[in-house]
Amino acid sequence: MFDQKIICFSDTHFVEHGETIIGIDPVARFERGLNHALATHPDADRVMIVGDLTHHGRPAQFERLKAALAGVDLPLHLTLGNHDRRDAFRTVFGGAGFAQEVVDLGGLNLVLLDTLDGPPYPDGHHAGRLCAERLAWLEDQLSRSAKPVILALHHPPFDVGFPGMDAIKLLNAGDLAQILDRAGNVIHIISGHVHRTISGQWLGIPYAIFKSPAHQMPMLMEGTKSSSSTDEPGAYGIICTKGTDITIHTEDFDIAGAATDDAHSS
Template sequence: MSKIIVFTDTHMAINPRKGRPEPNARLAAGLKHVATFNADADCIIFCGDLTHEGDAPSYGLLQSRLQDATLPVHLMLGNHDNREAFRATFPDVPVDEGGFIQQVIDLPDLRLILLDTLFGPPYEYPASHAGYLCEARLAWLDRQLTQAANKPCCIFMHHPPHDTGFPAMDQIKLRNGDEFYACIERHSNVKHLICGHVHRTISGTHRGLPFSVFKSTVGQMPMQFTSLDSTVENDEPAAYGIVFFTPESTLVHTEDYEISGLETD
């Protein structure tokens, strides 16, 4: 069995936005909760939007906060990140041959494939808020799936490659989802897909592949299916995901850790 913890959309900021949740404290509480109640997990995946502005001081803040982590941590990028600033702060994070923040983590019974869907450089907004997997990144994914032909794989990517029902976020999903699905449908070993970006707990299937999307640690997407404003958010409690993989099943839990009723002290 594998047990994976998923944090997403931590939006760390050296100068937190006025009136918004304080990301450093929220992440600290989340990591403490994991250390107390889920210390037996294999690792923690951070599914992108590590920072809000993609700036060096905010990556430095994240780096210092992650010293609290008691499990192996694997970092991914989202649309609010900056690949060059990230690499300057985290030079040891694995990259693929093109310099994209993509890596494979092989557990005994499962391959985790972490993709880099950041659409840049150039970082030109709002276009760069959508995600993209260029030909090189898709070819890398294809190779990782081929190499693990007899092993189940779980793919992690910040941007969902399909609509999730929120028009504002559907406008900035992965731009080339059809190419992504064409790639994975050449293989039979993709077991599950995990995304961030939407700041909301969502699950379902698309083109037959089960997916899970998790809430942010700082601000959630209001449950309104008509808004075209991707910046709206409410202050529902922060959450992280807990995913169990066995040969027979995938179990996906969400822990709203600020209201868990479990004392970390």
């Protein structure tokens, strides 16, 4: 039915053995979600994680993520968020430089963009920023793409209505906007960072933001801190493409019901 089906996680926040976040074991949550996704979608083509792979960016946390992904027999596409550290990521996963790439999806290209600001990484700094090198890379990749593009990046470049999170979005969103305007070929944006299922449009480009498999942003749209968290069911996204068409689902895997043969009326 689809040309490509991408299982998309965001904000996996891997911790070290014995650590939890507001009482949640994010590693166990991710492993349940991944197992659910792979069992439910045996036709999946890829697995993507759009940043905040880890909670503190420590090598031991990246090692646990690598181990959790070891059994996945699909291409993996990882980019970084504000809780990650690029040097530790590269030490564990190999490669060099920014965690970004272009993926051919057939009728579309997927561009992963690394919005982690730094190094250096000042304590308490969680906003994203694209340096001149990454802006130039993106402009070059978009100009080369003869196909429409899905752009995946950790930090949303737009406000979502949670003041604490809006304060730590992508800081130089104006630079990104100018590049997208000149290129004219980005037709969808995928983000993480907010830990909440959100959709909308920015500059006329539709976007989708996925929940974390672990802790979520509470639905308090006034005065929230960026660190506010709540223990709601975790989720992952399913990005399906056919030609240049895009269909996006989200799955709250811990409350997903089993299928029955009963016809539903909708």
